[in-house]
Amino acid sequence: MSPMADFLQPNLVGRSPLFIAALELTRKYSASDATVLIVGETGTGKELAARSLHYTGRRKSCPFVPVNCGAIPENLIESEIFGHVRGAFTDARESQLGLIAQAGGGTLFLDEVEAMSPRTQVALLRFLQDHQYRPVGGRTNCSADVRIVAAANVDLGSLVKQGAFRPDLLYRLNVLPLHLPALRDRGGDIQLLAQSFLERLNRRQKSLPKILTEESIAQLNSHSWPGNVRELENLIERGYVLAGDRSEIRFDSLGIGTSSAPGAAPIASVDEGYKLAKARAIAEFEHSYFTSLLSRTSGNLSLAARLAGKDRSDIGKLLRKHGIERTLFSGGVQVGEFPPTE
Ligand SMILES: Nc1ncnc2c1ncn2[C@@H]1O[C@H](COP(=O)(O)OP(=O)(O)OP(=O)(O)O)[C@@H](O)[C@H]1O
Ligand SMILES: [Mg+2]
Structure with missing residues (x-):
């Protein structure tokens, strides 16, 4: 050091x-x-x-x-x-x-x-x-x-x-x-931090120490880390737990790469009645608007309410209506962009 x-x-x-x-x-x-x-x-x-x-x-x-x-x-x-x-x-x-x-x-x-x-x-x-x-x-x-x-x-x-x-x-x-x-701008620190989180886990457990493979390190280095160090810390811990008895930590079993693409424009379909098409377009707009808003405010509800010019409680209701989990925007558990491996 x-x-x-x-x-x-x-x-x-x-x-x-x-x-x-x-x-x-x-x-x-x-x-x-x-x-x-x-x-x-x-x-x-x-x-x-x-x-x-x-x-x-x-x-x-x-x-x-x-x-x-x-x-x-x-x-x-x-x-x-x-x-x-x-x-x-x-x-x-x-x-x-x-x-x-x-x-x-x-x-x-x-x-x-x-x-x-x-x-x-x-x-x-x-x-x-x-x-x-x-x-x-x-x-x-x-x-x-x-x-x-x-x-x-x-x-x-x-x-x-x-x-x-x-x-x-x-x-x-x-x-x-x-x-x-941001972690993505810190070059070799990704590997250094990953090793340090892993060593901490190894020290805590009595079983044989686990290691990161070359391939998993390459994966870590190519990820964009929107949740930065907290995301890396959580990912290593998850990889550690999922490795079970294996000594090597791999990231191909993490169930990642399923994030939805917010911001897609609603498509008006004339195959359904006007009322239904309008309701669907509004629902799609609301979902996309509040997803982008929360991502902008990192899940902060008060700030989201202020920027949108709405009551905190109204926004809370809309998030529940669309099943949007605001804690997903505060970093940490977001691993959706990790490239899936073969
Ligand atoms: N340089 C570092 N070395 C070791 N651990 C770190 C380092 N930076 C951050 N961490 C760990 O990453 C996690 C997130 O750090 P911290 O809570 O300080 O971030 P934050 O910027 O306050 O995040 P947020 O904006 O989401 O509140 C913590 O568990 C912290 O211990
Ligand atoms: Mg903080």
């Missing part, structure tokens, strides 16, 4: 020039207190990088508090982060500290920051300006010594253009930008 990779936690594997450059930036950023914005496709290691920034910096003995903005309903996110006073809203029987207070002295990691409601964006902007905030329903300001690290897996610049993200907040977050490269 290169000396540059050694200074961080040993769980950050990679030697490719793009990855080493990102590691070097991480090391420099960890010595600072300024806000970091980590961008990168799903599964590229944004959370791992955020933890690394915290645990190699001077705040390491204070809490690292992660919050996934996309997983919290829009109307609750402000109080989750900044807390609320008693009576601030119907269910607020007691006042409650926010995550920002819980992270005192440490780091608050705002994951999927693109999903933050416009109201909370304003509150965060205020905090980034002077480290002051006001709990929901409160009348006085509080202050917190907390470093903000944010992560996004969509292009915040284009969200700004669409009016879905505040430009002033983007500037404030982007003081120290950190871009994590």
